[in-house]
Amino acid sequence: MLTITAQQFNDALQAGGECLARHRDLANALNVFPVPDGDTGTNMLLTFRAGLERLASPAADNLGTVAADFADGLFWGARGNSGVILSQFFKGFCQALEPLEIAAVSDIAAAFGQGAKAAYQAVGQPVEGTMLSVASAVARSAQPSEPATEDVATLWESAFRSSGEALALTPTQLPVLAQAGVVDAGGLGLVAILGGMWAGLTGQDSEAIDREVVNAAGGDRSGLQTLPAVDAAFVDASHHEAWGYCTQFLVEGPGLAVEQMRQDLDSIGQSVVVVGDERRARVHLHALDPGPALSYAVSLGGLSQIEIENMNLQNQEWGNPSATAPAQPLTVVAVAPGDGFEALFREAGCAAVIRGGQTMNPSVQDFVDAAGRSRGEEVILLPNNKNVVVAAELAAQGDDGRTAISVVPTVSVPQGVAAVLAFNPAESLERNIRAMETAAKQLSSIEIAPAVRDSTVGGVHVSAGQFIGIIDGDLKLAANDAGAALMESLAAAGLSPDLIVTLYWGEGSSQAQAEELAEEIERNTPGIQVDVIYGGQPHSPYLASIE
Amino acid sequence: MAIRVVTDSASDLPADLAAALDVTVIPCNVVIQDVNYKDGVDIHPDEFYQRLLAGPGLPTTSQPSVADFQTCYQGLLDQGHQILSIHVSGKLSGTMNSAERAKEALGNPDSIELVDSQLASLGLGLAVIAAAEEAAQSEDLPGLAGRVRAGLDNIRCFIALDTLEYLQKGGRIGKAQAFLGSMLSVKPILTLQDGEVHPVERPRNAQRALQRLGELAREGGPATRMGIIYSTDPQRAEQLKNQCADLAPEDRIVDARFGPVLGTYVGPGAVAVMLTQG
Numbered sequence: 001m002l003t004i005t006a007q008q009f010n011d012a013l014q015a016g017g018e019c020l021a022r023h024r025d026l027a028n029a030l031n032v033f034p035v036p037d038g039d040t041g042t043n044m045l046l047t048f049r050a051g052l053e054r055l056a057s058p059a060a061d062n063l064g065t066v067a068a069d070f071a072d073g074l075f076w077g078a079r080g081n082s083g084v085i086l087s088q089f090f091k092g093f094c095q096a097l098e099p100l101e102i103a104a105v106s107d108i109a110a111a112f113g114q115g116a117k118a119a120y121q122a123v124g125q126p127v128e129g130t131m132l133s134v135a136s137a138v139a140r141s142a143q144p145s146e147p148a149t150e151d152v153a154t155l156w157e158s159a160f161r162s163s164g165e166a167l168a169l170t171p172t173q174l175p176v177l178a179q180a181g182v183v184d185a186g187g188l189g190l191v192a193i194l195g196g197m198w199a200g201l202t203g204q205d206s207e208a209i210d211r212e213v214v215n216a217a218g219g220d221r222s223g224l225q226t227l228p229a230v231d232a233a234f235v236d237a238s239h240h241e242a243w244g245y246c247t248q249f250l251v252e253g254p255g256l257a258v259e260q261m262r263q264d265l266d267s268i269g270q271s272v273v274v275v276g277d278e279r280r281a282r283v284h285l286h287a288l289d290p291g292p293a294l295s296y297a298v299s300l301g302g303l304s305q306i307e308i309e310n311m312n313l314q315n316q317e318w319g320n321p322s323a324t325a326p327a328q329p330l331t332v333v334a335v336a337p338g339d340g341f342e343a344l345f346r347e348a349g350c351a352a353v354i355r356g357g358q359t360m361n362p363s364v365q366d367f368v369d370a371a372g373r374s375r376g377e378e379v380i381l382l383p384n385n386k387n388v389v390v391a392a393e394l395a396a397q398g399d400d401g402r403t404a405i406s407v408v409p410t411v412s413v414p415q416g417v418a419a420v421l422a423f424n425p426a427e428s429l430e431r432n433i434r435a436m437e438t439a440a441k442q443l444s445s446i447e448i449a450p451a452v453r454d455s456t457v458g459g460v461h462v463s464a465g466q467f468i469g470i471i472d473g474d475l476k477l478a479a480n481d482a483g484a485a486l487m488e489s490l491a492a493a494g495l496s497p498d499l500i501v502t503l504y505w506g507e508g509s510s511q512a513q514a515e516e517l518a519e520e521i522e523r524n525t526p527g528i529q530v531d532v533i534y535g536g537q538p539h540s541p542y543l544a545s546i547e
Numbered sequence: 548m549a550i551r552v553v554t555d556s557a558s559d560l561p562a563d564l565a566a567a568l569d570v571t572v573i574p575c576n577v578v579i580q581d582v583n584y585k586d587g588v589d590i591h592p593d594e595f596y597q598r599l600l601a602g603p604g605l606p607t608t609s610q611p612s613v614a615d616f617q618t619c620y621q622g623l624l625d626q627g628h629q630i631l632s633i634h635v636s637g638k639l640s641g642t643m644n645s646a647e648r649a650k651e652a653l654g655n656p657d658s659i660e661l662v663d664s665q666l667a668s669l670g671l672g673l674a675v676i677a678a679a680e681e682a683a684q685s686e687d688l689p690g691l692a693g694r695v696r697a698g699l700d701n702i703r704c705f706i707a708l709d710t711l712e713y714l715q716k717g718g719r720i721g722k723a724q725a726f727l728g729s730m731l732s733v734k735p736i737l738t739l740q741d742g743e744v745h746p747v748e749r750p751r752n753a754q755r756a757l758q759r760l761g762e763l764a765r766e767g768g769p770a771t772r773m774g775i776i777y778s779t780d781p782q783r784a785e786q787l788k789n790q791c792a793d794l795a796p797e798d799r800i801v802d803a804r805f806g807p808v809l810g811t812y813v814g815p816g817a818v819a820v821m822l823t824q825g
Binding site: 343344347348349417421422424425426435491498500503529531547 | 651722725727728729730731732733740745746747748749751752754755
């Protein structure tokens with residue numbers, strides 16, 4: 001195989017996507033923090049699929065066209081850090097192929113080099129032991145200065161093997177991986193894509209390749225996640241037909257029959273997704289009337305986190321924005337991980353809110369769309385999660401020319417709340433960005449989340465079933481219940497009478513529990529102000545800020 | 548011909564200071580449960596805030612009548628004075644309108660100059676004090692009116708509210724609309740710009756609002772005159788004054804209280820600093 005054609009490249013990309021899909025759960029499970037919100041695999045898959053969806057069918061005649069289309073789709077679909085780095089890798093890779101009708105070994109080797117270079121440029125401070133190290137190993141293996149082969153398949157095989165070796169080495173480069181006993185999730189995603197593409201090029205047995213991918217990841221850990229997570233199925237489902245009411249809720253058992261529920265709900269609504277186990281199941285469906293689905297579910301167990309959105313209204317609003325809101329000189333768009341936060345951000349002055357965050361990272365396109373919906377001539381984005389910042393920044397770079405997009409790189413939801421409170425539509429963009437950045441930095445953010453496996457992170461031993469306390473992004477402690485984890489985290493961050501604590505409760509807590517904790521905080525530190533607010537965030541009973 | 552300064556009760560100018568400066572203050576009207584009161588004449592702050600909090604319903608306000616202005620102007624003209632009449636922003640109140648009609652009714656004499664301050668409360672009050680001091684030494688009415696208008700840009704107002712409810716229900720919220728919301732308790736800081744209420748910041752509690760008022764006041768540098776004013780909580784005014792005391796000479800700091808007209812819109816717990824700077 002001396003060259004590859006447009007058709008071959010097209011097929012290889014499809015096979016790469018299929019292989020990534022088979023390893024998505026594995027990548028999700030490779031979470032440094034032992035909490036059930038791993039979504040690296042999902043982010044990479046959704047990003048990659050955005051590229052595949054852009055490919056013409058049947059494939060274009062010209063290799064350059066396939067490459068350009070794929071890279072463009074990937075750019076706009078990029079979500080999460082891993083998705084962004086992946087999109088940049090393929091942007092570099094495809095740029096090298098764009099002038100070509102077919103590609104030889106030297107072209108592919110050069111493309112790997114450009115891909116790795118672009119991936120490094122995508123991140124402000126490159127960290128080894130991540131997808132970047134895997135990409136650079138691939139580039140090194142295919143150096144055009146050492147043309148060990150003229151066969152494209154051989155070159156690709158060596159790239160795939162090198163990627164696997166680099167992946168296995170990631171825990172030696174990044175201590176948090178070693179502590180958590182995992183390899184880098186993003187790196188695994190890239191290995192899976194390269195493996196799939198190799199299989200696609202050569203027509204070999206994908207099962208053998210799957211085994212190699214799993215081995216490079218140190219074995220199959222995808223069963224580790226035991227709590228139901230909002231996953232890509234929700235995203236896929238919610239992007240299809242938009243009519244009636246998008247209805248989501250959590251049912252708590254005991255004795256739920258997930259498969260039976262799926263079948264029963266299929267007769268009630270569309271786009272039905274049920275994930276979970278016999279204790280807890282998360283349900284998503286679209287129905288003209290949300291009532292029957294809720295009545296059905298309440299016969300099975302207790303309901304919580306009920307979210308019902310009128311998609312007809314959304315369509316009106318989104319499809320014809322000029323009919324609903326006049327253009328504003330300056331607007332803010334925030335990412336909100338729950339219905340409470342969505343309401344809070346809207347009330348505090350956000351013209352548009354993107355639902356998502358830790359478990360559903362918005363794509364570059366999501367940001368650009370929301371900026372358009374916000375009707376601002378200038379738009380400030382609040383990503384509110386460290387894994388979402390890069391997609392927002394890419395949206396700002398690649399904005400469509402009609403709106404000028406800026407980013408205040410908030411890395412937590414409480415930071416986003418502080419930033420939006422500092423927003424003043426009567427002031428200039430520059431003054432607002434300064435004020436919002438300052439406000440975001442003036443607080444400490446705390447996140448409490450359930451641990452789903454035993455782990456040691458940053459010297460803290462965590463047992464499955466405990467709750468961990470993350471302060472400003474660092475896992476600091478574990479405790480046996482969520483309330484204790486919160487109280488210990490607040491104490492570790494330091495409380496004094498002149499401070500304000502804002503407590504946002506979500507999945508796994510209640511207004512009453514949160515208020516009880518607030519009273520305890522006020523008893524322990526007389527004079528301190530504690531505000532309790534419903535955030536509705538998944539996976540985390542409490543988010544909090546101290547300012 | 549000597550110049551006399553006229554203003555309205557939305558200036559919140561303390562009565563003793565107005566008397567000392569020979570300033571005539573025309574009262575605006577406050578209506579509480581269908582009874583009309585003349586601001587500062589029939590009703591004073593203590594009683595007003597008690598009734599504001601007790602309800603039921605919220606007070607409303609109205610500008611002085613054309614006749615009120617005409618009577619006042621005629622009296623001063625009869626005494627042989629020229630008149631410089633400086634009033635609350637025409638975007639917040641119809642007071643300027645009454646003054647204009649009264650001047651017309653008197654045949655638009657050159658001896659009456661009207662100034663829309665684009666300000667309210669002690670911001671207007673500071674402009675009136677400066678005008679009255681100069682009026683005592685000047686007979687050049689157009690010249691003085693010009694200097695007063697030019698000086699309005701140097702007056703800055705920062706007010707912290709406990710709630711935007713009164714401003715909103717009173718229909719004067721303007722661009723501070725953007726700060727409405729009840730999920731998070733905030734103590735909004737507002738200013739006056741182009742004659743309207745403008746949003747500034749949203750501190751999370753009263754203590755931080757006071758601190759920010761002090762810092763915002765300081766951003767404009769030393770003041771030639773400063774006013775500290777409150778609605779119901781004198782301790783907040785005291786604290787704010789301590790923070791800002793070094794910004795202006797002690798004898799040029801005015802302590803005042805939001806009267807019933809302003810109180811209708813700022814509500815309880817409001818505190819503000821107003822300065823002549825630059």
